[in-house]
Amino acid sequence: MMGKALGKIYIVLVVLFMYAPIMVLIALSFNASKSRVIWGGFTLKWYRTLFESSAIISAIGTTLLLALLSAAIACIIGLTASLGIYAMKKRDYKIMLFFTNIPLLNADIVTGIALMLWFVKFMPLGFSSVLVAHVTFNIPYVILCILPKLETMDIRQFEAARDLGATSFYAFVKILIPDLMPGIFAGFFMAFTMSMDDFVITYFTKGPGVNTLSTLIYGEIRKGIKPEMYALSSLLFFIVLIMLIIVNISARDNKDKSDLAAY
Amino acid sequence: MKKKSVCMLLVLSMALCILPGCGTKSSDTLTVFNYGEYIEPEMLEKFTAETGIKVNYEEATTPEEMYTKYTAGAISYDLLCTSDYMIKRLIDEGQAQEVDFSSMENYGNIDEKFWTLSQSFDPGNKYALPYFWGTVGILYNTKKVSKPVDSWDVLFDGEYAGQIIMQDSMRDSFMVALKYLGYSLNTTDEAQIREAAELLKSQKADVASYLVDEARDEIVAENAVMGVVYSGEAYLGHDFNNDLEYVIPKEGSNLWIDSWIVTSKCKNTEAAKKFLDFLCREDVANANFEFIYYSTPNKAVVDNMDEELRANTAVVPTDESIKGCEVYEALDADTTSLYNNLWKEIKSE
Numbered sequence: 001m002m003g004k005a006l007g008k009i010y011i012v013l014v015v016l017f018m019y020a021p022i023m024v025l026i027a028l029s030f031n032a033s034k035s036r037v038i039w040g041g042f043t044l045k046w047y048r049t050l051f052e053s054s055a056i057i058s059a060i061g062t063t064l065l066l067a068l069l070s071a072a073i074a075c076i077i078g079l080t081a082s083l084g085i086y087a088m089k090k091r092d093y094k095i096m097l098f099f100t101n102i103p104l105l106n107a108d109i110v111t112g113i114a115l116m117l118w119f120v121k122f123m124p125l126g127f128s129s130v131l132v133a134h135v136t137f138n139i140p141y142v143i144l145c146i147l148p149k150l151e152t153m154d155i156r157q158f159e160a161a162r163d164l165g166a167t168s169f170y171a172f173v174k175i176l177i178p179d180l181m182p183g184i185f186a187g188f189f190m191a192f193t194m195s196m197d198d199f200v201i202t203y204f205t206k207g208p209g210v211n212t213l214s215t216l217i218y219g220e221i222r223k224g225i226k227p228e229m230y231a232l233s234s235l236l237f238f239i240v241l242i243m244l245i246i247v248n249i250s251a252r253d254n255k256d257k258s259d260l261a262a263y
Numbered sequence: 264m265k266k267k268s269v270c271m272l273l274v275l276s277m278a279l280c281i282l283p284g285c286g287t288k289s290s291d292t293l294t295v296f297n298y299g300e301y302i303e304p305e306m307l308e309k310f311t312a313e314t315g316i317k318v319n320y321e322e323a324t325t326p327e328e329m330y331t332k333y334t335a336g337a338i339s340y341d342l343l344c345t346s347d348y349m350i351k352r353l354i355d356e357g358q359a360q361e362v363d364f365s366s367m368e369n370y371g372n373i374d375e376k377f378w379t380l381s382q383s384f385d386p387g388n389k390y391a392l393p394y395f396w397g398t399v400g401i402l403y404n405t406k407k408v409s410k411p412v413d414s415w416d417v418l419f420d421g422e423y424a425g426q427i428i429m430q431d432s433m434r435d436s437f438m439v440a441l442k443y444l445g446y447s448l449n450t451t452d453e454a455q456i457r458e459a460a461e462l463l464k465s466q467k468a469d470v471a472s473y474l475v476d477e478a479r480d481e482i483v484a485e486n487a488v489m490g491v492v493y494s495g496e497a498y499l500g501h502d503f504n505n506d507l508e509y510v511i512p513k514e515g516s517n518l519w520i521d522s523w524i525v526t527s528k529c530k531n532t533e534a535a536k537k538f539l540d541f542l543c544r545e546d547v548a549n550a551n552f553e554f555i556y557y558s559t560p561n562k563a564v565v566d567n568m569d570e571e572l573r574a575n576t577a578v579v580p581t582d583e584s585i586k587g588c589e590v591y592e593a594l595d596a597d598t599t600s601l602y603n604n605l606w607k608e609i610k611s612e
Binding site for chain 1: 338
């Protein structure tokens with residue numbers, strides 16, 4: 001009995017530690033005073049000014065576009081790379097995997113500076129350079145998601161399709177892609193999140209006038225972060241929360257249905 | 264097989280070489296590098312609407328960061344706004360272009376005394392155009408501090424032990440001690456610097472905490488009764504809590520000036536000059552002032568301020584109050600390492 005109560009207290013403490021800062025942020029997003037330490041009454045004005053600020057809106061647009069594009073391109077490259085690595089001999093396979101894993105473990109700042117130095121020589125810094133950089137650091141994540149899926153897949157289905165007269169492309173689209181879909185999706189979302197999250201690499205490779213949310217917020221540090229950012233962060237938090245709830249509910253529904261089907 | 268890969272490499276490198284072509288800038292674009300939140304964003308659109316010159320705008324947080332990004336050469340900035348000592352470094356390294364400011368239409372709006380003050384980092388006023396300025400002083404709560412505050416003395420006499428906030432910045436903390444002892448804040452005399460360090464060490468017991476940006480909030484929230492803050496922060500603090508007053512101690516303090524320079528990489532100097540001229544125009548300078556609330560060197564703006572604002576020493580310091588103030592000069596390598604060592608001792612004791 002005692003142990004159970006202690007366990008509950010422990011869980012409450014853990015949740016509190018994780019969510020108390022976010023609660024403070026959400027509370028501040030409704031604070032009429034710009035100060036972090038004075039409560040000036042309840043207001044929704046920061047949510048209004050948030051959508052009136054062209055800088056913030058364009059930063060949101062850039063961030064999303066960058067995340068979608070870089071994840072999509074990284075998926076294509078990562079998929080073909082995975083197929084290639086999968087077909088390699090044992091030794092080459094290991095060497096290749098070793099090299100794709102290095103960028104995962106490498107510090108962001110090293111990647112960022114290296115890419116910047118490289119870009120300076122070959123292309124003007126701007127949206128395209130950030131995109132190339134994001135694709136670069138996203139590829140290993142995609143490979144990491146697709147390769148294990150390939151390992152567990154039954155390649156004989158693909159061979160059977162070929163035996164029965166399918167062209168290799170047709171067999172690829174009809175057999176391999178559907179089988180790898182969960183891996184591709186996982187890779188895509190992983191890459192999407194990594195791109196959304198990134199600050200360091202974006203910071204070094206971006207050109208003037210290009211801002212993602214993270215670099216925009218960083219620019220505000222010197223004069224204090226504006227309350228609009230609290231509002232935006234709260235919105236992002238709620239969007240993710242709602243998405244997670246929906247995913248969980250639909251997963252439960254599916255489970256119920258499959259349970260029913262089992263009967 | 265080998266030939267094929269060599270060919271591929273060649274094609275790839277050629278493709279990469281062509282890419283810069285896509286990004287060639289038209290001659291009427293300016294790339295501007297500034298601190299974050301340091302201009303009213305609408306003014307950039309207004310400038311483009313009036314002159315047809317597009318502005319490519321980029322922000323940074325610290326002067327060091329700007330210097331690194333600029334010298335990396337990744338982006339060729341045309342105009343750069345940064346702090347006094349960094350301006351000096353850029354001028355010394357030949358990174359700035361001479362500009363004839365007196366030929367600008369709105370040249371007369373800049374108060375004469377700022378050209379004089381700028382001489383300390385830009386002798387002859389050849390490179391730097393003053394943009395905003397400010398001081399470092401004491402922000403205190405008038406309800407909790409009964410005696411008149413006009414000297415650094417209140418930070419050292421122990422009366423408010425445990426309720427004082429100091430700047431967690433080496434130069435600013437040493438500045439307070441040096442000025443209190445009556446020395447120049449740019450002194451390179453080792454004995455004077457050591458004396459200042461001793462003073463800071465003995466004061467440490469009285470200091471509640473060493474903070475940077477949070478200093479203002481702590482005083483606004485009344486967790487501390489006084490602290491060393493920048494004038495821009497002090498104005499906002501007064502806005503949040505009317506009991507707070509700002510004073511520049513009579514022994515003098517640091518005065519900083521952020522200025523614009525045209526970089527040596529800038530090709531379209533006419534456009535750059537137009538931009539600087541635009542910033543000096545009264546309506547533009549006023550809009551920027553109302554966005555930033557740091558002290559402006561634009562006397563047309565100061566003259567048209569309402570009385571209450573002009574009486575605020577954090578926004579418009581009187582000539583009398585800044586008499587003992589000095590602009591930071593870059594310290595030589597020996598002095599910097601002495602500062603570093605002593606500061607480490609102070610913080611770790």
